[in-house]
Amino acid sequence: MGFLPPSERKYRRSPRSLLLPEKHRDVSGQFDRPEDRLGGASYWGAVFNLSTTIIGAGIMALPATLKQLGLIPGLIMIVLGATLTSFSIETILKFSRASKSATYSGLVADAFGVSGRNLLQVCVVLNNLGLLIVYMIIIGDVLSGTGTKSVHHSGLIEEWMGQHWWTSRAFLMLCTTLFVFAPLISLRQLDSLRYTSALSVGLAIVFVAITAGITTVKLVNGSIEIPQLVPKLDGLSAFWRLFTTIPVIVTAYICHHNMLFAVHPIENELVEPGQMKSIVRTSLMLCVSVYMATSLFGFLLFGEGTMDDILANFDGDLRIPYSSALNDLVRASYGIHLMLVFPIVFFSLRLNLHGLLCPHSVAIAYDNHRRFYLLTAFLMGLIFLGANFVPSIWDVFEFTGATTAVSIGFIFPAAVALRDSHRVATKKDKAVSWVMIMLAVTSSMAAISSEIDGILSSGGS
Secondary structure (H helix, E strand, O other): OOOOOHHHHHHHHHHHOOOOOOOOEOOOOOEOOHHHHOOOEOHHHHHHHHHHHHOOOHHHHHHHHHHHHOHHHHHHHHHHHHHHHHHHHHHHHHHHHHHOOOOHHHHHHHHHHHHHHHHHHHHHHHHHHHHHHHHHHHHHHHHHEEEOOOOEEEOHHHHHHOOOHHHOHHHHHHHHHHHHHHHHHOOOOHHHHHHHHHHHHHHHHHHHHHHHHHHHHHHHOOOOOOOOOOOOOOOHHHHHHHHHHHHHHHHHHOOHHHHOHHHOHHHHHEOOHHHHHHHHHHHHHHHHHHHHHHHHHHHHHHHHHOOOOHHHHOOOOOOOOOHHHHHHHHHHHHHHHHHHHHHHHHHHHHHHHHHHHOOOOOOHHHOOHHHHHHHHHHHHHHHHHHHHHOOOHHHHHHHHHHHHHHHHHHHHHHHHHHHOOOOOOOHHHHHHHHHHHHHHHHHHHHHHHHHHHHHHHHHHO
16 A cells, blocks of 8 residues: 555544543553543454344335345345345454454544545435334334325324324324434444343344244135245336346445444444454344344235235235234334334434544544534434435335445445555455455446436436
8 A cells, every 4th residue: 555644644633532432541451440441342342233234124115125135035135134244344343453453433434535434424414314104204103104196195193083183194204203213323432222232122123023923824724825936027128127126135235334433433432342243143144033033024925015014914814814913013113113222223323523624633532512413413314304304114215225334334345455555354355255255246337227227218208
């Protein structure tokens, strides 16, 4: 990479350690006081935080990807996505240690300069903003309902209390923002959310267990049709539409916004940071299990009627005993899950935007109250407006997945490995990195082209 003048080295290294609170040590390298440990994030606390970030809204669209791809290719793609995600995260950890970078953005700055760091932070801000808009859209679907011009799917509050102004989508999302999100996003330390993270993962497992139980009962009584095993290709446009599923799968695995600063905010708070590799693998194993179960049972249950947001399917008669109660339990469990995931993703969104706007400022957690709350209110307002005007979660997934998500998850880590500023990359690292970049670029171009073609076709009709 060559030598840099001292001024440039200072500028490029300074943002690495200023954006997150660091563990306070004395000159001997030990913690000053027990209370300076920032809570000393535990192993399982970190696993739950990372798993919670991964198992977000993307899971709701995975059964629809099986409808597009077919059962067998769809499940293979879910496993492939986890494999590539594992490699990309381990690449971030490996090269961050080699470069002594305290942040993912610092790692990218070390390889590509300040412009590379800024581009990464812009991608993370846009990606997380899109994700949080999707979360709020789904929560609105759960509480108030959703539908098309011809079909309306009722929400929980609407079913229980009827259609009134206070059961409208906008009002319920406003109440959720004020009374659920506002207290949680006001917390300044990520590990403060470890208990809500554990509960969130538990609710996701409850959702999967109930869906699996319903599907099993219907399989036993013979009311489920044989699923589509391979995709239906009735023309060139149908072939290109298959690529629109890749951004959805990529988005479902993106946890790099929680890896972003301090090789991940979680590792910065761990008492033993060397555990991070094990934490990543444990989290991904848990997520793959949940994703495959949700995709398989959800697609088997609803078949060709599977909607982009599968929660919307749980509003009708399932033709089994206690159908209505099970529908409510499924939607409520995952709606609460998303409410608990929301603040963890918001933590990284706020952290990244603060780092982009104030690269040499102190950590946002220790910044003055005025800036902290103004930035929080501004971001929450954008998310609320976006959730009220974006029509479909699939539209958001296609955009963020084909642009920012593949950049954060695959292109940036692979590019760092290929640049190899500190000569630590193996031949395997570089070979896999080339494969990741080629897959990311080609699939993104195909997905974007397919989306543009779909827009033009619908506009022409």
